Amino acid sequence: MCGIVGYVGRQDAAPILMEGLKRLEYRGYDSAGIALARSKKLKLFKAQGKVQALEAILPEQPKGQIGIAHTRWATHGEPSDVNAHPHPDGAERIAVVHNGIIENAPALKAELEASGVVFRSDTDTEVLAHLIAQSDAPNLADAVRSALRRIQGAYGVAVIAGDQPDQIIVARNGSPVIVGVGNREMFVASDAAALVRHTQQVVYLNDGEVATVTAEGFETSTLDAAPVHKTPVTAPVAQDDYDKGAHEHFMVKEIAEQPDAVERMLQGRLDLRFNSAHFGGLNLTPRELIDIERIKILGCGSAYISACNGAYVIEQLARIPASAEPASEFRYRNPVIEPGTLYIAVSQSGETLDTLMAVEEIKRKGGRVIGIINAVGSTIARACDGGLYLHAGPEISVVSTKTFTSTLVGFALLGLYFGRIRDLAPTAGEKLIKALQALPEQIRQILDDTAAIETAATFCAKARDMYFIGRGLGFPVAQEGALKLKEVSYIHAEAYPASELKHGPLALVTPETPVVAVLPDDALLDKNLSSIAEVHARKGPVIALTHPGVVCAAADHHVVVPKSVPELDPILLGVALQIMAYRCALILERDIDQPRNLAKSVTVE
Numbered sequence: 362m363c364g365i366v367g368y369v370g371r372q373d374a375a376p377i378l379m380e381g382l383k384r385l386e387y388r389g390y391d392s393a394g395i396a397l398a399r400s401k402k403l404k405l406f407k408a409q410g411k412v413q414a415l416e417a418i419l420p421e422q423p424k425g426q427i428g429i430a431h432t433r434w435a436t437h438g439e440p441s442d443v444n445a446h447p448h449p450d451g452a453e454r455i456a457v458v459h460n461g462i463i464e465n466a467p468a469l470k471a472e473l474e475a476s477g478v479v480f481r482s483d484t485d486t487e488v489l490a491h492l493i494a495q496s497d498a499p500n501l502a503d504a505v506r507s508a509l510r511r512i513q514g515a516y517g518v519a520v521i522a523g524d525q526p527d528q529i530i531v532a533r534n535g536s537p538v539i540v541g542v543g544n545r546e547m548f549v550a551s552d553a554a555a556l557v558r559h560t561q562q563v564v565y566l567n568d569g570e571v572a573t574v575t576a577e578g579f580e581t582s583t584l585d586a587a588p589v590h591k592t593p594v595t596a597p598v599a600q601d602d603y604d605k606g607a608h609e610h611f612m613v614k615e616i617a618e619q620p621d622a623v624e625r626m627l628q629g630r631l632d633l634r635f636n637s638a639h640f641g642g643l644n645l646t647p648r649e650l651i652d653i654e655r656i657k658i659l660g661c662g663s664a665y666i667s668a669c670n671g672a673y674v675i676e677q678l679a680r681i682p683a684s685a686e687p688a689s690e691f692r693y694r695n696p697v698i699e700p701g702t703l704y705i706a707v708s709q710s711g712e713t714l715d716t717l718m719a720v721e722e723i724k725r726k727g728g729r730v731i732g733i734i735n736a737v738g739s740t741i742a743r744a745c746d747g748g749l750y751l752h753a754g755p756e757i758s759v760v761s762t763k764t765f766t767s768t769l770v771g772f773a774l775l776g777l778y779f780g781r782i783r784d785l786a787p788t789a790g791e792k793l794i795k796a797l798q799a800l801p802e803q804i805r806q807i808l809d810d811t812a813a814i815e816t817a818a819t820f821c822a823k824a825r826d827m828y829f830i831g832r833g834l835g836f837p838v839a840q841e842g843a844l845k846l847k848e849v850s851y852i853h854a855e856a857y858p859a860s861e862l863k864h865g866p867l868a869l870v871t872p873e874t875p876v877v878a879v880l881p882d883d884a885l886l887d888k889n890l891s892s893i894a895e896v897h898a899r900k901g902p903v904i905a906l907t908h909p910g911v912v913c914a915a916a917d918h919h920v921v922v923p924k925s926v927p928e929l930d931p932i933l934l935g936v937a938l939q940i941m942a943y944r945c946a947l948i949l950e951r952d953i954d955q956p957r958n959l960a961k962s963v964t965v966e
């Protein structure tokens with residue numbers, strides 16, 4: 362979603378800001394803008410559409426050694442030039458870029474209008490620009506502070522003033538802001554992606570903190586101007602993480618990174634002595650774990666689907682009743698928080714608002730919640746009582762692939778650990794560990810021979826509607842396969858438990874609706890074969906996603922992946938469906954890394 366970049370230093374700011382905006386494109390946006398300060402004046406350029414549209418309206422060599430820039434994903438007001446950020450005050454003395462939502466914007470706007478302020482945009486952010494301009498505080502930082510004290514809601518903001526062209530004021534409340542430290546130049550951004558080309562020395566602002574950033578350094582303080590001492594840390598990312606390298610798209614690069622991601626996920630977490638797992642930051646003692654009566658897992662989108670898989674795996678391995686629920690539903694139903702329940706929040710970005718709100722609801726009611734998170738130091742990671750990081754590296758493609766896989770590995774590790782504290786036999790633990798260790802090589806095998814997947818994709822790319830069916834642990838595989846396909850190829854795809862097919866969806870199965878059947882070689886194989894026969898009898902083309910040795914005469918296409926143990930089979934089956942979705946999107950020439958209407962981190966309701 363929205364992205365912020367800022368620069369102050371000795372170089373012209375515009376090229377640095379534009380490059381930063383391009384690095385943030387992956388987050389999804391619908392307009393972009395830039396404000397530069399020069400000779401005590403602000404210059405603003407804003408354009409609906411892609412960063413290229415903004416580039417087209419910039420003068421050839423825009424001057425100014427300080428500036429802020431933004432990519433906007435519309436919430437208040439349609440995507441348009443005028444609603445794009447930065448937003449100035451009436452006199453164009455100050456400019457503001459803002460991520461988040463100002464909840465009391467209507468009331469503040471009415472008050473400002475009553476005092477004679479004329480609004481140009483439909484955005485909530487413009488309120489902030491006018492409030493700052495109206496402040497009689499002696500300096501920009503104090504003016505920003507006094508305005509922010511009147512704001513309710515979430516924000517990450519950056520502000521510059523034409524008459525104080527040596528500083529950027531940034532502040533955070535619920536939406537990330539990072540300060541990048543250079544050599545007599547400083548950067549600000551909402552995402553490390555926009556900084557890593559220039560510096561890896563960063564300072565993460567906490568909620569309620571404000572920073573005055575100049576070319577020479579930064580000063581941090583609270584909203585009440587109490588000084589806060591902060592030391593730069595090295596951002597755990599490298600420039601390579603944000604480049605496609607030899608790959609055509611980030612999606613396929615991130616699919617290819619999965620063997621390494623799984624290896625990193627396992628690193629240091631396998632306990633070969635006790636055939637168990639260990640974790641650095643769960644913050645749960647075995648004594649506390651033994652008292653857990655129930656596990657509830659929350660997330661959105663693919664994170665929710667991974668939670669469905671996790672609930673199944675943990676319940677099987679640890680015999681603790683476990684269930685999953687979309688975080689967005691959970692937070693609004695006044696949930697009962699039970700003392701014996703352990704809550705697990707899953708999020709790649711660590712910024713998804715619905716998941717964050719669910720975590721806060723649990724904590725407000727005294728519950729205990731751990732996180733499975735990719736983005737280190739993200740808001741959800743910090744809100745949780747403990748948890749594990751995926752260490753999958755930044756995921757740039759809007760659709761999740763490697764983080765989904767790593768999350769499934771995370772659940773297997775938790776299941777192993779919880780299981781070994783309870784009733785899981787050492788031999789069963791040893792078998793699972795061996796299977797975990799074999800995963801990276803098995804994923805490599807799938808990546809090395811994609812011929813059958815490509816043939817199936819060529820067939821499916823012609824379809825308008827598709828079904829994905831599976832049972833037990835195969836059902837989340839079907840769900841994720843359908844989600845991935847619809848996101849990147851725009852082919853309509855629905856997932857059903859195979860057992861539910863005859864209770865309704867079978868009515869829509871025709872020779873034009875291919876059905877992907879998740880068909881692992883497990884205890885439910887015969888049941889799955891019966892469901893496939895029902896599809897075949899209605900002349901529905903079947904793509905069987907299966908294991909070596911399985912014979913499915915009714916299938917039109919076979920995609921065969923290496924066999925693991927049942928708890929880990931979904932990981933390998935899932936990789937094949939990621940590749941299939943990617944290939945379909947490639948054939949259909951879709952905007953693979955930035956599918957229409959989607960954003961990488963969903964920080965609004």
Ligand code: F6R
Nearest residue numbers: 662663664708709710713760761
């Ligand atoms: C699907 C996808 C989304 C995210 C969802 C949650 O490919 O990427 O469904 O999984 O928006 O995002 P995080 O994991 O950042 O909380």
